[in-house]
Amino acid sequence: MADVSPGGYDADVIVVGAGPAGLAAATRVRWVKGYHAMACSVRIIESGTVGGLLRWGSCVLSGPGWAYKGQELTDRLMADIERLRIPIQHDQVVSIHRKGALLEVGLASGAALRSLAVILATGFRPLANESEYYLRGVRITYKGYEHFPRLLRACAKDASGRGLLVVGNEKTSHLKAMLRAHTSGAGPVTVLDGGELLEVMGETHVVAAKVRDAHGERIIDCGAILMDYNAFELTPALHVTGVEPARDLRGFLTTDGLMRTSEPGVFAAGDVTGRYASTLVALGDGVAAGLSAYAYAFERKFNHAPRLFAYAADDEVLPVKPIDLPVLPSDCxxxxxxxxxxxxxxxxxxxxxxxxxxxxxxxxxxxxxxxxxxxxxxxxxxxxx
Ligand SMILES: Cc1cc2nc3c(=O)[nH]c(=O)nc-3n(C[C@H](O)[C@H](O)[C@H](O)COP(=O)(O)OP(=O)(O)OC[C@H]3O[C@@H](n4cnc5c(N)ncnc54)[C@H](O)[C@@H]3O)c2cc1C
Known part of the structure; x- marks a missing residue:
């Protein structure tokens, strides 16, 4: 019956990113409802701080008459992750390669993990420690363009002659005229329009930033940093080599309604899919990607799809005594x-x-x-x- 060979791998599903999409996805891989459901194993890899963009003070999950603050939502999601003992590893995913029947996830530290399925929940970019300096020298482009002149003047005031670093991408050229007009008094303005912010430095406020770009790694002294999310929302910084899931013209991952990418076994959820950037969408995508990756991994292990009764009905005559678990193969x-x-x-x-x-x-x-x-x-x- 089985089409298998013995041998180990690290987790049935690896989730890249611990923002709302990744946390919701990982939870669903483990929290499969139904008395006879078998959970899959899952592991999360996060480059920055757990919570993703929810770490920024102004991110909320809200409706017209209610709101969860970002930290409150992160705490609730994390309580489930801890209850289910889902490991979170601090590292940056840099590659995903097929190794026979498995996917090998390469990490910046040089380590590699193997799994049956991968969920990319990487948002617009890998985070470092910048959210810890929010409003302590670090600001972010958001909230509508009419807000930008005031935002840039606030950055210039934070910098007070010590320099302003703008972290973005090639789309940051959209800010050029505004930067010239509204940053007087900031000191030198450096635009990182290709490369990565590795670390924000400073005891209480920003004093410098470690970056990597075409010139290699370097430290830029500055009193303020502007994260140009306006640019990242136009084209994400997803630099993962190996498998190449299809992208749209802007560089976002394309998925079907079940959050499957064009690469079998690779799923995507949240802002990296380029739909509306919203916490509620990220959570919903995460649930869908988690269930889809669960079903994919289960089918790889047992050669038949699992029933996902609570989420998708079966169109078949039901047996008198429904038992939904596979007979455990002797080589598992x-x-x-x-x-x-x-x-x-x-x-x-x-x-x-x-x-x-x-x-x-x-x-x-x-x-x-x-x-x-x-x-x-x-x-x-x-x-x-
Ligand atoms: C300033 C601001 C205010 C906002 N306000 C609201 C709001 O009021 N209401 C609302 O609904 N939405 C709001 N949003 C949008 C919302 O925050 C995002 O839509 C949501 O966080 C997306 O979740 P995500 O999990 O897809 O991505 P993220 O939250 O970005 O999480 C992605 C995670 O993946 C990690 N990662 C990326 N690449 C790698 C890699 N290669 N290896 C390892 N880890 C990696 C990142 O470090 C990050 O932690 C706001 C966004 C911003 C920027």
Missing amino acids: VPLILTKGPSWVDGCTTLEAHALDTGRSLDDIRGELMPFITSKAITVHRRPLE
Whole structure:
């Protein structure tokens, strides 16, 4: 029946980015409703601070008569991530390559992780530590163009002759005339229109920035930094080599309604898809991408799609006693998500444990079943190449 070979990988699904889209996506990979559902394993990689753009004081999830502040929403999303013990790794994803049946995610640190599916929830750009300096020298273009002259004058005042660094991209040329007209007193104005902000420096307020561009890594002394999100909203900074999911003319990832990109096993959610930049959209995209990646990974492991009863009905005659879990294959490797028997170490197959202990496979399956239905355990199983 199975089209598999033994062997390990790091997580069924890797989520790139811990903004609202990524946090919602990772939660859904693990929080699959239904008594007989088997959760998948998931891991998040984040380059900056958990929460993504929600870290900026002015980001809220709001309706005309209600609002969740960004930090409040991040805290709620993170409480679920912690409850489900979903690991978050601090690193920047720089590549995604196919390695046989797996996707290999390359990190800036030089490490690599392997998975069955990847969700790109990378927003407009990788964040560093800039949100910690918001209104302490760092400001951001948003809120409508009529607001920009006042914003630039505020940046000039923050800089007070020590220099203003504008971090954007080639679309920052749109700001040229405004910068000339409204930054008197700022000191030298440097525009980083290709490259990356690596770190904001300064004890309480901005005093310098470490950047990387065509000239390499360097430190620019400045009293203020303007993050040109107006430019990033026109074309995102998504520099991940390897697989090449289709993009639109502006550089945003294109997806279908289930958040699948053109690359099998690669999904996308949130601002990186170039739709309306809104927390509510990012959360909804994240849920859809999470469920789609879950279904994809499940099907790779067991050669049939899972039922997602709470979200998508099945058009079929239902059996008298519906049991939705696959019979655990003897070559699968059980993995603890929250708790499980002590022999479950993430390397030992059912088969190997049966040989070691003389137990029958059915006895072992019976032992694991309550842990699986309570989503405390999943199994890894590597598809054949
Ligand atoms: C100033 C401002 C105010 C806003 N106000 C509102 C508002 O009032 N209401 C509202 O609904 N929306 C608002 N928004 C929009 C909302 O914040 C975004 O739409 C939402 O945060 C998008 O979520 P996301 O998860 O797609 O992206 P992000 O929040 O940008 O998160 C993406 C994450 O991915 C990480 N990342 C990127 N690349 C990599 C990589 N290669 N490796 C590892 N990690 C990576 C980033 O560091 C980041 O943490 C505002 C946005 C801004 C900028």
